[in-house]
Amino acid sequence: MDIEKHIKDTIDYVEPKCDIYEFAIYMYLIRNTRVENKSEDTFGFKSLRKTIVIGVGEAGKPMSEQTCYGRLKKLELKGLIKIKSSNYNCQVIEVKFPSENFIKLNHEEEIKVDVEDLDFFNNQDLRTKILERDNWKCFYCFKALNSENYVLEHVVSRPTGNNSYRNLVASCRTCNNKKDKLNANDFLRKLYRDNLISDEELKVVAENLENLVNGLLKPKL
Numbered sequence: 001m002d003i004e005k006h007i008k009d010t011i012d013y014v015e016p017k018c019d020i021y022e023f024a025i026y027m028y029l030i031r032n033t034r035v036e037n038k039s040e041d042t043f044g045f046k047s048l049r050k051t052i053v054i055g056v057g058e059a060g061k062p063m064s065e066q067t068c069y070g071r072l073k074k075l076e077l078k079g080l081i082k083i084k085s086s087n088y089n090c091q092v093i094e095v096k097f098p099s100e101n102f103i104k105l106n107h108e109e110e111i112k113v114d115v116e117d118l119d120f121f122n123n124q125d126l127r128t129k130i131l132e133r134d135n136w137k138c139f140y141c142f143k144a145l146n147s148e149n150y151v152l153e154h155v156v157s158r159p160t161g162n163n164s165y166r167n168l169v170a171s172c173r174t175c176n177n178k179k180d181k182l183n184a185n186d187f188l189r190k191l192y193r194d195n196l197i198s199d200e201e202l203k204v205v206a207e208n209l210e211n212l213v214n215g216l217l218k219p220k221l
């Protein structure tokens, strides 16, 4: 996580577009999701609202329910959060860093998304972009994938490997299990030795792998 970039983006792009309540709520949400390596969580704003920010226009009182829910809606309209479900007591909220904001922050200006900074593993929309890039086929054995049977596979295993598009491929569960901590090139040779891919396919995957690492297989955002 490039925290320095996210802080700069937040201060440069988010703060000027938000009022003090929106900004306080957004910072609270970021703190409790993305900074904890989660993309979403469940929040009970019915009581949380009292602890996040002291009112400015409300004479030092805690934020009212109406203010709080109104500001959540505004943050959603700005593309910074997605309220995935909501009931009387709590909301499930997905939170985006400013650079992942796909909606225009105001109606003229759009934050430039730097694909190199994006975490393609922890964000559902971005996970799908990897699958689309790999044509919904296993990167290693070409087996067809769907939303039920795919895995996003780290070419270089964690914790060394990161969640960049350069290190993630769509994979079937079998390949994912078999590869485990193997180096990707060793794994390809193993697939070939086990007659799971032809020598022609081996060449194709090896070339794709090289292109992937060199950043030539950027997903379309």
Ligand SMILES: [Zn+2]
Binding pocket: 138, 139, 140, 141, 142, 143, 171, 172, 173, 174, 175, 176
């Ligand atoms: Zn496979």
